[in-house]
Amino acid sequence: MESRFGMTEPDNLPDDLRERVAEIAQKSGFVPNIFRALGHRPAELRAFLDYHEALMERTEGLSKAERELVVVATSAANHCTYCVVAHGAILRIRAKDPYLSDHVGTNPWHAPLDERARAIVDLALALARTPELFGDADVASARAAGLTDDEIWDVGAITALFAASNRLAHLTALQPNHEFFLLGRAGT
């Protein structure tokens, strides 16, 4: 079973959602399971898609690869298999690096990264698991590494969105589509 509470096939979604999911499926070549798992609650799926798009498709601030880096790092800290595997695939593609995702997805705290990427991941991790300890020192470190406040917001907001997304995946025991495991790997 790919989701604890059942799956909704795209054909059974309201028109606007069916079209949006179809568009995503066309790009990926398959319908990512998350959309099928959330489909029985169209209003929630719609808001989730909007939030996701607002943060992951934003053209200013962090690069697309950096956004995926935040997702993989924080999803790793939350041991979310769906998000690590699915966004690990996207990170491999966007970073043009077939090894990075397995490093960050296993040990985000010490995966080998350049200084800017390390600052991004450290900031994300500070907020991901013990947000009550997040404070001015974390923001100051990020600024010291050259992140702008706009970029810091991107890191924090993506971390926040995937705190939600990871929990939806854990709630539903969501399984990644098989396609994700191979995307962007060397020689594939």
Add this chain to the structure above:
Amino acid sequence: MESRFGMTEPDNLPDDLRERVAEIAQKSGFVPNIFRALGHRPAELRAFLDYHEALMERTEGLSKAERELVVVATSAANHCTYCVVAHGAILRIRAKDPYLSDHVGTNPWHAPLDERARAIVDLALALARTPELFGDADVASARAAGLTDDEIWDVGAITALFAASNRLAHLTALQPNHEFFLLGRAGT
């Protein structure tokens, strides 16, 4: 300073958001700071409002008071002052109980609750802090206490949304409006 990255006054929001925030302000008597803290990113604020509305204003499943109970319990586990104080006020009003929020907001694990409320809070807490340990046993306990799968989804999804919301509040060092501290208290 009420937010680490500045505040956007409602007048500076796009029309649709200005109207939505105005409507909320009319009901509460003031503009909750969360909307001013998120206002500089209208697309994110819009998605957040939609998600919030989809889950907190839903008429089936959990009662309105039960939804706020999930928010206060998980925000307490995340030590999120804005959410505990703001939603603590709403919980006092919706549950018509001036004491409940301080109990749940201080020790959600053992606040005195009836069996159904305890099952709701236990389920939410299981997902809130160590989501990787969430599993069939947690869902089975909730079902055994009489929660339907629709209600379990509500608990999980609200926990997920406020995992995000709590982190946005920690990211911005968001302060609750003074009005929230007194709303719904005995004799006020």
Add this chain to the structure above:
Amino acid sequence: MESRFGMTEPDNLPDDLRERVAEIAQKSGFVPNIFRALGHRPAELRAFLDYHEALMERTEGLSKAERELVVVATSAANHCTYCVVAHGAILRIRAKDPYLSDHVGTNPWHAPLDERARAIVDLALALARTPELFGDADVASARAAGLTDDEIWDVGAITALFAASNRLAHLTALQPNHEFFLLGRAGT
């Protein structure tokens, strides 16, 4: 039920304790439940009252408000509803601040505080939950913030006493008197 192991009414206490509790009740307007929960063990209650008085009524070192600040911060870290609510009320009154207690009582690690108060709370928190990690660095930070050794002792000793007090409250599932919830709030 306000305490797991029953309550002892003041009239059933030995004379000296009845008088001391009566004096406290006169000041507060009611008998705080902690005294009724401990009353069946007069020798323990007497020692507890003496220890409490020696530390909380001491006129040198920390101010009265600062002493309550230590209590609320460490009781928050221990999720002790009785102590957060009861001493939160006293802190509101002593600090003449209707909002401070809810901030410190929800997130003591990052409640907005001036430098001296922050140093006091940080020192207390360092000792409260993982005392084995408390060391010279914690003391040095406190001294660097201007705390004298006499004040550092006050912080540490109050933290220690409430480590005990919080556990007595958890042992007895002690409920705060309803009066505490409203004391010292704005406009009340």
Add this chain to the structure above:
Amino acid sequence: MESRFGMTEPDNLPDDLRERVAEIAQKSGFVPNIFRALGHRPAELRAFLDYHEALMERTEGLSKAERELVVVATSAANHCTYCVVAHGAILRIRAKDPYLSDHVGTNPWHAPLDERARAIVDLALALARTPELFGDADVASARAAGLTDDEIWDVGAITALFAASNRLAHLTALQPNHEFFLLGRAGT
């Protein structure tokens, strides 16, 4: 240095305390360092001694050895060297067992104990480190193992007192007297 904030020799204590400490010294053959570390605050030392006596010398409820067992187990969980070494010595003597203290002092969760002693230690440990999770289930387990409510109170109250005592020892970086290390060992 045996204590971070200096030591007060018995001769410099108020009369009543000098006599009480002398009496203890006569029994042990030396002045336990805790009394010298607390001596500069006579009111606190007096209350501490009273509380200690009320709980550790009580003749009903737990046996003397069982009381020391609670102290060693919870002090081990708190990694308090002074209390583990000092009360480890007393436990060896009271339990007439030269090995027990090192077992409980290293791994209280799984030291080999008979069923009653295990129930006592489990109850104490449940309250010692994460008191917010202490609840009816812990009390029920203790009762199921045959502990009376009077004995449960003893376990809980001793755990509470040594939560304080351990933190005073950590605050002062208190070192155990050399005599404690050997007391009650086989052949000594």
Add this chain to the structure above:
Amino acid sequence: MESRFGMTEPDNLPDDLRERVAEIAQKSGFVPNIFRALGHRPAELRAFLDYHEALMERTEGLSKAERELVVVATSAANHCTYCVVAHGAILRIRAKDPYLSDHVGTNPWHAPLDERARAIVDLALALARTPELFGDADVASARAAGLTDDEIWDVGAITALFAASNRLAHLTALQPNHEFFLLGRAGT
């Protein structure tokens, strides 16, 4: 840099080790980095190889795939990138399952497994991170799921060996050979 303290090429190893490593390299097609990272201490490398062989090549008890399952699960709990990636590759091959390793390597606590595999992984996880809490209940659960004492020993001993191996990899900041990332994946 593939290892914090330098690499020793097989040609520079003592004869017996050079031959053993050559044999492994012939099977895998490359020299796994762990042998190059440990090579400057031949006595330690020899003992490590012997221990590894004694446990991972043992023909009784657990199957070869089950042995790798224990390695991937506990290395995931220890966030050891080298071991998760390298043994993840072997697990894919031995279990003839291209997806299993990423599931277990991301969330070993709730990766979808059949009952026997779940019992093996649960036993391993109980010993991996908080060994002080490991006890009779864990062994009883494993026996109840049908594991023999010989198999239980295999699980425990492999968990122990990789507690060491994971720490050697963290000590040396060891990077997995690129070949491991692709081995045993679908279609490769």
Add this chain to the structure above:
Amino acid sequence: MESRFGMTEPDNLPDDLRERVAEIAQKSGFVPNIFRALGHRPAELRAFLDYHEALMERTEGLSKAERELVVVATSAANHCTYCVVAHGAILRIRAKDPYLSDHVGTNPWHAPLDERARAIVDLALALARTPELFGDADVASARAAGLTDDEIWDVGAITALFAASNRLAHLTALQPNHEFFLLGRAGT
């Protein structure tokens, strides 16, 4: 019972192991229980003995006492009674200090140590419990305290070996021989 899975007496060991264990027994005056607990798996015992010897009898790098210090500190962090008691005895003898082991064995984080010993223990502790957080900063601190890379390797490798050893002891509920409790104590 001294071990959960039975004991193998030296006479029942293969010749080479019987001789090695006899040699150890001659030095100590008794057969340490660990060898009897591992004896039913000769290949594993042989590798364990080799690894142990390679690291604990090495003549370069750390002194013998410093090696035992690492063992006692990390075994304390892992609450391993067998290793704390057995190696605590050896540490007392090698460091010619009857008190050191009880300090380090109870609170390795703040046992009073000179700067070099503190650096060794801090490095070991950084790797012992949360190895995923071990990184360049830990190595830099050790180097700053004067440790060579060869010594750092010793600390790390001994920590790794006893991560395994501690888990074998927890797996088998191994009890220390009574002789260990008294060895090297003052006046004995």
